[in-house]
Amino acid sequence: MKAIIAEKPSVAREIAQILNANHRKDGYFEGNGYCVTWALGHLVSLGMPEDYGIRGFDKASLPIFPNPFILTPRKTKQANSKNYQSDPPALKQLKIIKNVFSQCTSIIAATDAGREGELIFRYIYEYLQCNKPFERLWISSLTEKAIQDGFKNLKNGSDFDGLYKAAKARSEADWLVGINATQALSIAANNDVYSLGRVQTPTLALICKRFQENKDFKQKKYWQIQLQHRKDYLNFTSLSNMQWEDKKQAEKILKAIEREGRATVEDVSINTIKEQSPLLFDLTELQKEANRKLGLSADEVLQTAQSLYEKKFITYPRTGSKYIPEDLWQEIPELIRILNQTEPFKPAISILKFGNFNKRIVNDLKVTDHHGLLPTTKIPSALNASEKVIYDMIAFRLLESLSEHCTKQVSHITIKIHHYEFSINGSKILHKGWRAIKGLLSGEMSLNQHNNSKNNSNNSQTQEPQLTELPEFKKGDELKISTAELQEKLTSPPKLYTEADLLSAMENAGRHIDDKEQQKTLASIGIGTPATRASIIETLINRNYITRKSKTLIPTDKGEKVYDLIKDQKIANVQMTAEWEMELHQIEAKEINSKQFITDIKNYTAEITQELLSINIPQENIPEIKCLKCQQHNLIIKDKIVKCPDEQCQWILFRIICGVQLRIDHITSLITTGKTPLIKNMKSKNGKKFDAFLVLTDQCETIFEFPQNR
CATH class of the missing domain: 3.40.50.140 (Rossmann fold)
Structure with missing residues (x-):
C-alpha cells in the first residue's frame, strides 16, 4: 500500500x-x-x-x-x-x-x-x-x-532536499527576525504592540519612503511653447525642447516666434523598429497587469488564479518563469486548436500563422520550478467575472507570445525657429503582429469591465495610445506656424505606489541599490517570492500599517510611526533582504550551506535586536481619564483600544472607527464632555467618505451625530 x-x-x-x-x-x-x-x-x-x-x-x-x-x-x-x-x-x-x-x-x-x-x-x-x-x-x-x-x-524525494532546505531556512529566518524584532520594538515602545518582519518591514519602508517623497515634493510651474502646423493635408504639433521657469521670458520668446511665422527642419530621424511579442505571464506579471487594467489586488489575482488551477483550467500559478521547456513546445499546436473551438479566441487565432509560431517563449535554461502560465486543454465553463477575465488574460497572452513581432516606423523631427529647437514625434505601425491580438483582448476586457461596476473607471487603461502619422520631411524644409501657444505645466512628484508599482519594486529590489557592483549581482533578485508578495501586502493592510486609497497604497499614521522608528535601522534595508533571497536560491541549488545562512541570520538578528531596544521612543502624552461607566478606574489607552481595566465593568472603545484613528484629544473630549470634535474623512462600508461627531449615549455607547448642514 x-x-x-x-x-x-x-x-x-x-x-x-x-x-x-x-x-x-x-x-x-x-x-x-x-x-x-x-x-x-x-x-x-x-x-x-x-x-x-x-x-x-x-x-x-x-x-x-x-x-x-x-x-x-x-x-x-x-x-x-x-x-x-x-x-x-x-x-x-x-x-x-x-x-x-x-x-x-x-x-x-x-x-x-x-x-x-x-x-x-x-x-x-x-x-x-x-x-x-x-x-x-x-x-x-x-x-x-x-x-x-x-x-x-515520480521523482526521488531526495532530489528536492535543496528546495526543502531553502524553505526551512526561509521559515526559520522569518521566525528569528519577526519574533525578536517585534518584541524588541514593543519593549522599546513601552509594550505598545508593533509587528516587524524580514520582508514586510522593507516593503513597508518602500511604501513610506515614496509617500514621504510625494508629500514633501514642492511643485513648480514651468512653461513650454507648442506650435500647430499643417503639411500635405495633415495637422500636427511641435513642442519646445526648452522649459522656462520665468513666464515673462517665455511670453517674450513666444511673440518673437509668432512674428517669425515659420520654422526650418533641422534634423530628420526615421527608424523602423521591431517590438518583440511579449513573453508568457509569471504570477507577478499577471498581478501587475490585472492591477493596472482592472484594479484587482495582488491577492485577488492570486486567489482567482489558484481557483482556475484547481478547476484544471490553467497551469500552476505560483511560477516565477515566463518561458516553457522545449519538450512542452510540441503540445502548443494542440492547445491552440482546442482554444480555437471557443468564440472569444477565434478572431485572434485566425491572425496566427499555424506551423510558423514565434518560438521566443521556449528556453530550458530560464524555466524555474514551473514554466510560464498557460491555459490547459480543458475548456472553462461557468466562470465568474474575475475568473473569466484572468483566464482570458492568460490565454490571450499565449496567443500574443506566439505571434509575429510588431513593426513600427518611429519619426523624430527637430525644427528650429531662431535658435530655439522644437520636436515633432510620430509613430506609424507598418505591421501589427502581436498588437493585433492585444487590441482584441482590450475589447474583451472593456466588455467585462462594463459588466463589472467595480472596474468601470479603468476602461480607458485598456486602450492602446493613439499613434501620430506624419507627412514626409527633409532637412531644410520650411514649415508654416499656424498657431503658437504658451502651455503652463507643473513638475510632477514621485508617484505613489499602486500595487502593480509595488510588485515591480519588490520584484526588482536589487536594481535600486546604490553600489553598482552589488546592483549587477542582485539586479534580478527581489524581496519575497511570486507566491508570497500578495500575502505581504495583505499583512501590512491587516496590521493597519498601510491602506488602499483609490488605486494607490499609502501608509497609515501607525505605518508612518513604525517607519520613522526603523527607517535608519538594518531591518528596513531592502538590499539585505534581496541578498537573502539570492542566498535562498543558492541553498535550493545546493550551492551554499543552509547552516551558514542561519548563522548569518542569527548574527543579523542580534544586531537589529540591540538596535531596536536602544531606540528612544517619545511616549504619547496620555492623560489619566476615569472610566465613565464605573467611575472607579483610570482607562487604559492603547494603539487600537481604550478600555476599563475592571473585568466587571469591561467598558471598551475601539480607537479606529470607519478607517480613522481617534486622537487623544478626541478620546478626552468624548469621555469628559460626551462628544468629540468633528471627525473628518471617515469611510462608510460602501466606501463613501463622511464627517461626523462621535457621541456617548446614557448607556455609555457611541453613536454618530452629523453636522446640521448634512
Whole structure:
C-alpha cells in the first residue's frame, strides 16, 4: 500500500479518482493499492515562544535563538485572549495522516510543487517522525493527463532536499527576525504592540519612503511653447525642447516666434523598429497587469488564479518563469486548436500563422520550478467575472507570445525657429503582429469591465495610445506656424505606489541599490517570492500599517510611526533582504550551506535586536481619564483600544472607527464632555467618505451625530 498526501482535499479527490482509490474514509480515500489523504495547508509550523517555556519578554531575554526549533500543530488564537491553542481540525487531520502513513510501505508527496508545498509535506513528515521512503509528484497542472504523466515519472524525494532546505531556512529566518524584532520594538515602545518582519518591514519602508517623497515634493510651474502646423493635408504639433521657469521670458520668446511665422527642419530621424511579442505571464506579471487594467489586488489575482488551477483550467500559478521547456513546445499546436473551438479566441487565432509560431517563449535554461502560465486543454465553463477575465488574460497572452513581432516606423523631427529647437514625434505601425491580438483582448476586457461596476473607471487603461502619422520631411524644409501657444505645466512628484508599482519594486529590489557592483549581482533578485508578495501586502493592510486609497497604497499614521522608528535601522534595508533571497536560491541549488545562512541570520538578528531596544521612543502624552461607566478606574489607552481595566465593568472603545484613528484629544473630549470634535474623512462600508461627531449615549455607547448642514 502506498500513501499519497496532497495539499488540499480537492486535489486529493482528483488524484484518488484517477488512481481508482474510490472508497471514501474519514480524512482519506482508499483503493487500488493507495491511501490518498491531504493536508489543510500548513498543518505543522515552528513553535511559538511559549513552546520553549518563554512566557514574557524583557531586554535580558532577547534575542531568542531556539536550538533546535520545535515543530507544533497549527495554532489558532483563543477568543478574547492573547494565547494560542492547537487547532482542533489540524490535530484531527494529523492523526489521520499518521494512521495512513502507518498502514503504508512508502509515501508519495503530492503537495503543491514549490517551496511552500515542499515545506508543508516535510514538516508533517518530520513532526510525525516518519522514516518511510518517499517520492515526489511534480506537476504543473491538475488535468488528468498531467497527473497521469506525473505518476509515470515520480521523482526521488531526495532530489528536492535543496528546495526543502531553502524553505526551512526561509521559515526559520522569518521566525528569528519577526519574533525578536517585534518584541524588541514593543519593549522599546513601552509594550505598545508593533509587528516587524524580514520582508514586510522593507516593503513597508518602500511604501513610506515614496509617500514621504510625494508629500514633501514642492511643485513648480514651468512653461513650454507648442506650435500647430499643417503639411500635405495633415495637422500636427511641435513642442519646445526648452522649459522656462520665468513666464515673462517665455511670453517674450513666444511673440518673437509668432512674428517669425515659420520654422526650418533641422534634423530628420526615421527608424523602423521591431517590438518583440511579449513573453508568457509569471504570477507577478499577471498581478501587475490585472492591477493596472482592472484594479484587482495582488491577492485577488492570486486567489482567482489558484481557483482556475484547481478547476484544471490553467497551469500552476505560483511560477516565477515566463518561458516553457522545449519538450512542452510540441503540445502548443494542440492547445491552440482546442482554444480555437471557443468564440472569444477565434478572431485572434485566425491572425496566427499555424506551423510558423514565434518560438521566443521556449528556453530550458530560464524555466524555474514551473514554466510560464498557460491555459490547459480543458475548456472553462461557468466562470465568474474575475475568473473569466484572468483566464482570458492568460490565454490571450499565449496567443500574443506566439505571434509575429510588431513593426513600427518611429519619426523624430527637430525644427528650429531662431535658435530655439522644437520636436515633432510620430509613430506609424507598418505591421501589427502581436498588437493585433492585444487590441482584441482590450475589447474583451472593456466588455467585462462594463459588466463589472467595480472596474468601470479603468476602461480607458485598456486602450492602446493613439499613434501620430506624419507627412514626409527633409532637412531644410520650411514649415508654416499656424498657431503658437504658451502651455503652463507643473513638475510632477514621485508617484505613489499602486500595487502593480509595488510588485515591480519588490520584484526588482536589487536594481535600486546604490553600489553598482552589488546592483549587477542582485539586479534580478527581489524581496519575497511570486507566491508570497500578495500575502505581504495583505499583512501590512491587516496590521493597519498601510491602506488602499483609490488605486494607490499609502501608509497609515501607525505605518508612518513604525517607519520613522526603523527607517535608519538594518531591518528596513531592502538590499539585505534581496541578498537573502539570492542566498535562498543558492541553498535550493545546493550551492551554499543552509547552516551558514542561519548563522548569518542569527548574527543579523542580534544586531537589529540591540538596535531596536536602544531606540528612544517619545511616549504619547496620555492623560489619566476615569472610566465613565464605573467611575472607579483610570482607562487604559492603547494603539487600537481604550478600555476599563475592571473585568466587571469591561467598558471598551475601539480607537479606529470607519478607517480613522481617534486622537487623544478626541478620546478626552468624548469621555469628559460626551462628544468629540468633528471627525473628518471617515469611510462608510460602501466606501463613501463622511464627517461626523462621535457621541456617548446614557448607556455609555457611541453613536454618530452629523453636522446640521448634512
